[in-house]
Amino acid sequence: MGYELTVEGLRDLAEGAAVLGTGGGGDPYIGRLLVEQQLHAGRGIRVIGVDELPDDALVLPSAMMGAPTVFVEKAPSGAGNVIALRALERHLGRTAAATMPIECGGINSMMPLLLGAQTGLPVVDADGMGRAFPELQMETFAVYGVPGSPMSIASDHGDSGIIDAVDNRRMERLARAMTVEMGGAAYICDYPMDAATVRRTAIPGTLSLAMKLGAALRVARAEHADPFERLSEALAGTIYTHGIVLFTGKVVDVDRRTTGGFARGTVTLAANDDPADEMVITFQNEHLIARRGGRVAAIVPDLICTLNSETGRPVTTEALAYGQRLAVYAISTPGLMRTPEALACFGPEAFGLSEPYVPVEQLTGEPSPSPA
Amino acid sequence: MGYELTVEGLRDLAEGAAVLGTGGGGDPYIGRLLVEQQLHAGRGIRVIGVDELPDDALVLPSAMMGAPTVFVEKAPSGAGNVIALRALERHLGRTAAATMPIECGGINSMMPLLLGAQTGLPVVDADGMGRAFPELQMETFAVYGVPGSPMSIASDHGDSGIIDAVDNRRMERLARAMTVEMGGAAYICDYPMDAATVRRTAIPGTLSLAMKLGAALRVARAEHADPFERLSEALAGTIYTHGIVLFTGKVVDVDRRTTGGFARGTVTLAANDDPADEMVITFQNEHLIARRGGRVAAIVPDLICTLNSETGRPVTTEALAYGQRLAVYAISTPGLMRTPEALACFGPEAFGLSEPYVPVEQLTGEPSPSPA
Numbered sequence: 212m213g214y215e216l217t218v219e220g221l222r223d224l225a226e227g228a229a230v231l232g233t234g235g236g237g238d239p240y241i242g243r244l245l246v247e248q249q250l251h252a253g254r255g256i257r258v259i260g261v262d263e264l265p266d267d268a269l270v271l272p273s274a275m276m277g278a279p280t281v282f283v284e285k286a287p288s289g290a291g292n293v294i295a296l297r298a299l300e301r302h303l304g305r306t307a308a309a310t311m312p313i314e315c316g317g318i319n320s321m322m323p324l325l326l327g328a329q330t331g332l333p334v335v336d337a338d339g340m341g342r343a344f345p346e347l348q349m350e351t352f353a354v355y356g357v358p359g360s361p362m363s364i365a366s367d368h369g370d371s372g373i374i375d376a377v378d379n380r381r382m383e384r385l386a387r388a389m390t391v392e393m394g395g396a397a398y399i400c401d402y403p404m405d406a407a408t409v410r411r412t413a414i415p416g417t418l419s420l421a422m423k424l425g426a427a428l429r430v431a432r433a434e435h436a437d438p439f440e441r442l443s444e445a446l447a448g449t450i451y452t453h454g455i456v457l458f459t460g461k462v463v464d465v466d467r468r469t470t471g472g473f474a475r476g477t478v479t480l481a482a483n484d485d486p487a488d489e490m491v492i493t494f495q496n497e498h499l500i501a502r503r504g505g506r507v508a509a510i511v512p513d514l515i516c517t518l519n520s521e522t523g524r525p526v527t528t529e530a531l532a533y534g535q536r537l538a539v540y541a542i543s544t545p546g547l548m549r550t551p552e553a554l555a556c557f558g559p560e561a562f563g564l565s566e567p568y569v570p571v572e573q574l575t576g577e578p579s580p581s582p583a
Numbered sequence: 584m585g586y587e588l589t590v591e592g593l594r595d596l597a598e599g600a601a602v603l604g605t606g607g608g609g610d611p612y613i614g615r616l617l618v619e620q621q622l623h624a625g626r627g628i629r630v631i632g633v634d635e636l637p638d639d640a641l642v643l644p645s646a647m648m649g650a651p652t653v654f655v656e657k658a659p660s661g662a663g664n665v666i667a668l669r670a671l672e673r674h675l676g677r678t679a680a681a682t683m684p685i686e687c688g689g690i691n692s693m694m695p696l697l698l699g700a701q702t703g704l705p706v707v708d709a710d711g712m713g714r715a716f717p718e719l720q721m722e723t724f725a726v727y728g729v730p731g732s733p734m735s736i737a738s739d740h741g742d743s744g745i746i747d748a749v750d751n752r753r754m755e756r757l758a759r760a761m762t763v764e765m766g767g768a769a770y771i772c773d774y775p776m777d778a779a780t781v782r783r784t785a786i787p788g789t790l791s792l793a794m795k796l797g798a799a800l801r802v803a804r805a806e807h808a809d810p811f812e813r814l815s816e817a818l819a820g821t822i823y824t825h826g827i828v829l830f831t832g833k834v835v836d837v838d839r840r841t842t843g844g845f846a847r848g849t850v851t852l853a854a855n856d857d858p859a860d861e862m863v864i865t866f867q868n869e870h871l872i873a874r875r876g877g878r879v880a881a882i883v884p885d886l887i888c889t890l891n892s893e894t895g896r897p898v899t900t901e902a903l904a905y906g907q908r909l910a911v912y913a914i915s916t917p918g919l920m921r922t923p924e925a926l927a928c929f930g931p932e933a934f935g936l937s938e939p940y941v942p943v944e945q946l947t948g949e950p951s952p953s954p955a
Contacts, residue, residue: 298747302674370753373745375670381742388764392757 213259213333216324218250223425228320229525230424230442231417231542233514235474235497236316236343237279238527245289246321249328256324257333259309261415264406268308270335271299271400273326274319276347276364276386279496280469280529281395282318291365291398292326298371299363299400311335311409313350313402315417316343317527322398334418339402340557341414341451341545342514345473345496347386348379349557351547352402355412362386362401366393387472395472414545420449428523438523439540446542453543453572457501457508458490459483459520462535467528478517478531480539490539492517494528499562501539510564512549512557513571514542541571585631585705588696590622595797600692601897602796602814603789603914605886607846607869608688608715609651610899617661618693621700628696629705631681633787636778640680642707643671643772645698646691648719648736648758651868652841652901653767654690663737663770664698670743671735671772683707683781685722685774687789688715689899694770706790711774712929713786713823713917714886717845717868719758720751721929723919724774727784734758734773738765759844767844786917792821800895810895811912818914825915825944829873829880830862831855831892834907839900850889850903852911862911864889866900871934873911882936884921884929885943886914913943 216224225243229236250256264270273296275287300306310323310332320338327334339350347359359379364386365371372389376382382401390397404412423445431441443454460480467476475495482488490508492501498515501508509515517526520538547553549570555561558568571577588596597615601608622628636642645668647659672678682695682704692710699706711722719731731751736758737743744761748754754773762769776784799817803810815826832852839848847867854860862875870887873880881887889898892910919925921942927933930940943949 302745368753369749370757371747372757373674375743377741381740385742385744385761385764388760389757392760 213257216256220422224422227421227425228315229317230516232316232343233497233516234494234528237282237318239317241282241286242318242321246324254328256327258336259333261337261410266407268406269305270309270311270409271307272311272313272402273323273400274313275322276390276399277396278469278474280474283529288367289325291367293329294365294371295363295398295400302361302373309333309335312338314338314340314343336418337413337415338417341417343497344557347383352412353379354553354556357402357404359401364389365398391472450545451542453577455541455575456538457541458539462533465531474529507566509541509571510559512544516540543572585629588628592794596794599793599797600687601689602888604688604715605869605888606866606900609654609690611689613654613658614690614693618696626700628699630708631705633709633782638779640778641677642681642683642781643679644683644685644774645695645772646685647694648762648771649768650841650846652846655901660739661697663739665701666737666743667735667770667772674733674745681705681707684710686710686712686715708790709785709787710789713789715869716929719755724784725751726925726928729774729776731773736761737770763844822917823914825949827913827947828910829913830911834905837903846901879938881913881943882931884916888912915944
């Protein structure tokens with residue numbers, strides 16, 4: 212079931228993960244380069260299914276924390292990755308059997324792969340969001356009862372720490388404060404859990420799905436096909452069910468600031484055929500809500516992706532710029548992310564939005580998929 | 584050599600420690616109440632000399648970190664004290680033989696006593712400054728080569744953490760960020776060291792000295808004697824050598840703000856006999872420099888103490904208020920605090936002051952003490 216990651220697979224994965232990153236999760240280029248270096252140095256990376264570990268095997272998810280805008284200004288070296296893993300292993304008095312992403316994204320799908328290459332640990336094909344979210348408590352792990360603490364945090368400078376918070380929200384705030392002090396970017400290992408718990412709480416197969424989406428975009432470009440049709444075909448039959456182009460237009464305004472450890476702001480697009488027809492997307496690292504003429508077009512936790520309208524390449528929130536021609540592509544989030552418990556954790560209200568959650572396929576009047 | 588702390592001894596100690604706290608180290612009343620509760624509940628506190636432990640006994644210094652202004656608004660419960668100790672013991676895989684203050688002050692001379700009562704650990708009669716300083720790297724321990732990391736940090740809410748920084752300055756910054764996120768006040772254990780290292784690097788006897796200074800003030804009040812003469816008599820023959828009244832006057836202005844986890848600002852006093860004769864003291868939790876008519880009257884690391892001009896009671900920087908009648912009393916810092924290494928760590932330049940360090944007894948033309 213498991214497989215060794217190839218350089219081509221990695222490139223597809225990085226691009227597909229950035230699509231699932233919904234504008235966040237960091238620049239796919241930076242994360243990919245770090246992992247590619249490892250592959251070229253002859254280090255292998257084994258991706259394994261959630262079923263390939265014994266129930267009691269310790270899985271330590273790994274990620275980078277911080278504002279993606281910071282990664283652009285100073286690329287991470289990757290050194291803190293192993294420091295964070297070893298700090299948590301030492302604290303727990305146990306050795307990890309595998310690592311795993313906590314989210315999909317250009318950086319955060321890559322960091323566990325980097326850690327796998329650095330340490331020889333296999334990487335579980337699953338994560339805690341099936342997309343990207345800006346805060347650590349916004350994980351299916353948290354929704355379904357896994358404590359995020361104790362977690363470890365480390366910087367490329369060699370500083371490290373352990374945080375043992377009373378709840379996952381406090382953990383996020385304490386880790387965010389450390390991240391800001393570490394320069395706006397830090398390596399973390401959190402939600403330590405056994406493989407049985409991974410099987411119960413994670414979104415399965417998201418590394419492979421990202422690879423499939425990235426491959427679809429690559430092939431579409433080679434064949435001069437419509438990348439969005441190809442993405443939707445690749446999603447059909449998966450737990451994501453719908454992929455829909457909501458809007459196509461030009462970026463006419465970007466309001467973005469890095470504050471409190473996040474990249475926050477809005478991007479405004481004007482339609483190609485009617486400049487008065489605008490879509491405004493609000494983001495906190497990731498895109499949260501897309502409004503068209505004041506009406507909600509898509510809202511968290513459904514995925515709102517900003518992609519180059521010609522090539523389908525994902526454009527992350529820190530890379531948005533005036534004049535870009537983008538398609539806003541929405542993906543329906545998996546059912547595990549739409550339960551009342553899940554919406555309480557990362558639905559619109561968790562981001563201070565007053566609009567209720569309505570599934571994107573209802574908002575756009577898409578037909579339901581035929582039951583599998 | 585060691586002794587059991589009595590309620591009267593505790594009260595003297597709290598007041599004397601607040602004198603040595605040089606305006607910082609927190610309100611002596613709050614800290615004392617926490618310890619008095621323990622004594623009234625029948626828990627003993629044993630104060631021991633630096634020579635009473637075997638060389639390899641583990642000493643874990645303990646303190647509160649944060650802006651004293653915060654302690655006034657929300658008194659600490661003391662619960663986080665034991666959490667911090669146990670977190671560091673667990674991380675080190677060793678059990679503490681004793682605790683110790685890191686500094687003198689109304690709160691921070693009390694917290695190790697509280698921990699002693701809570702856990703039964705003896706408290707070493709010594710500390711790492713012989714006064715109070717605002718930052719964690721400003722310790723004789725650091726000056727003489729002891730790493731502050733790993734350190735533990737905890738809140739009254741039950742959150743805790745371990746910080747393992749590459750140097751003591753980074754440790755301070757990371758711990759400060761955690762402290763701010765924990766609500767502006769946190770419990771810490773840092774500079775884990777063996778008793779042989781305590782003997783080499785600590786300022787000895789400062790708990791007993793604080794008790795002696797507090798007793799001198801108490802007796803002066805009972806006997807209607809001059810409290811400042813009594814303080815100077817109590818200091819004579821100790822490693823502090825000089826105690827000098829620099830100025831007596833009324834507070835005419837206080838500029839104080841709580842920022843970045845510190846209480847920062849200035850206090851201006853006008854002389855009783857000549858309102859045009861002003862002394863301006865700049866503080867960062869503790870008093871850093873006293874200027875009179877633009878001329879330096881005393882400067883760190885010498886101790887600048889603001890005391891009620893009638894009673895000698897210390898007034899901490901967070902309690903300074905318009906109209907208070909104060910004496911500014913300077914104390915020469917021990918020789919271990921005046922070495923070039925020590926001045927590099929907590930001399931004027933470390934606080935961004937451009938004036939060089941000049942011993943207060945030179946600034947005031949006091950006679951040198953006869954060699955002991």
